[in-house]
Amino acid sequence: MFVGSLGVLFRHQLPALLTELANRARVQSITASSAIEGVVVPDVRRAAEVIDGRAGVLRTRSEKELAGYRKTLDYLFQEDWHPLNLGLLLHLHRLLWSETEYGGGQxxxxxxxxxxxxPDGTQTVRFRPVPASETPDCLVNLIDRYDAAQRAGRHHPVLLVGLAVLDLLVIHPFADGNGRVARALTNALLIDAGYEVCRWVSLEQLIAESADGYYDALLASTNDWHEDSADPWPWLKYFVTVLSSAYETFAQRAASDRSGGTKQERVRKYVLEHAAPVFRLADIRSALPGISDQTIRLVLDQLKAEGLVTPDGVGRGAVWRRSPDASQLRR
Structure with missing residues (x-):
């Protein structure tokens, strides 16, 4: 797994790539973390305007919440947010709801x-958070224990971040917005511990793509939390797997950028040798940042003419299927 020192290395070797990845990860993190909570702006172009601050008047509750998560994430990525304390958590929550009529920061x-x-309207209790009367003391205790454990250095910092996030989610300190505050803070704590990959690969996007695993792991590790007999390892296994996947994604994108060749050659190589048998244009876009959709479509048309890929469907729902022997070919 890459650590912070390699982030410094890539800043010198591939600054343009890191800028492109950071911009894309920011958009994905804001949209994915919001979507996990059912907050969606269906118009992709409009969502991009909201995220870039170019939307003007925010029209819907979802647009306002999207803008709020943008403020929350940007504060943690661009500001010196230290120290970690109760005031910081309240400030993040205040930013999250700053564009809405909801009273954040409490x-x-x-x-x-x-x-x-x-679907039939019935409800099942997933877990019972800490009572409201105990929440302030639990938060202060969590922060103090986390800081002490990180300073002691007896345990792996990633595990400590994972445990802190788990406890924060179980405390569930706010009436609404707990998941988004926890996911935004996860990025900051990982960066603080030297694991900077979330600057360039969206952890929130990876969580959204594995939402069932996310909720299953939380459920498994929150059982009996109040009795101090909960098993944290289902959650920690999921958490570490997501982080490892982020580094693998980063390595793949960095290797692709350094592999040389024209942009068309890089798209061709990816489709024939690395893409899944059934893939979307968005998969190529994600794997090869900095290459335009026009270039990707041009290569796909060429491969289609050669009988190496076949389109299935049109528009955003379209997928491409690689022929069985295409992966054996070379440029």
């Missing part, structure tokens, strides 16, 4: 439940 005043809602 801890919950009533006990809450985390529930699953089935």
């Amino acid at each position: 801890l919950k005043t009533d006990d809450n439940l985390v529930v699953d809602r089935s």
Whole structure:
């Protein structure tokens, strides 16, 4: 797994790539973390305007919440957010809701439940967070224990970040917005511990793509949390797997950028040798940042003419299928 020192290395060798990856990861993190909570702006172009601050008047609740998460994430990535304390958590929550009429920046005043809602309307309690009356003390205790554990250096910093996030989610300190605050803070704590990959690969996007695993791991590790007998390892295994996947994605994109050849040659090589048998244009775009959709479509048309790929569908839902023997070919 790459660590912070390699981030410094790539800043010198591939600065343009890192800038492109950072811009893309920012957009993905804002949209994915919001989508996990059902906050979606269907118009992709409009969502991009909201994220870039070019939208003007925000029209819907979802647009306002998207803009709020942008402020939260940007604060942690661009500002010196230290120290980690209760005031920081309240400030992040205030930023999250700053574009809405909702009163952010306050801890919950009533006990809450985390529930699953089935299509027939029934609800199942996933876990019971810390009571509202105990929340301030639990948060201060969590922060103090985390800081002490990081300074002691007896445990791997990634595990400590994972455990801190798990406890924060179980405390569930706010009436709404807990997941988004926790995911934004995860990025900052990882960067602080020397694991900077979330600057260039969106952890929130990876979580959204594995949402069932995310919720299953949380459920498995929150059982009996109040009795101090919960098993943190299902969550930690998931957390480490997501982080490892982010580094693998980063390595793949960096290797692709350094592999040389024209942009068309790089697209061709990726499609024939690395893409899944069934893939979308968006998969190529994600794997090869900095290459335009026009170039990707041009190469796909060429491969189609050679009988190496076949389109299935049109528009955003279209997929491409690689012929069985295409992966054996070379440029």
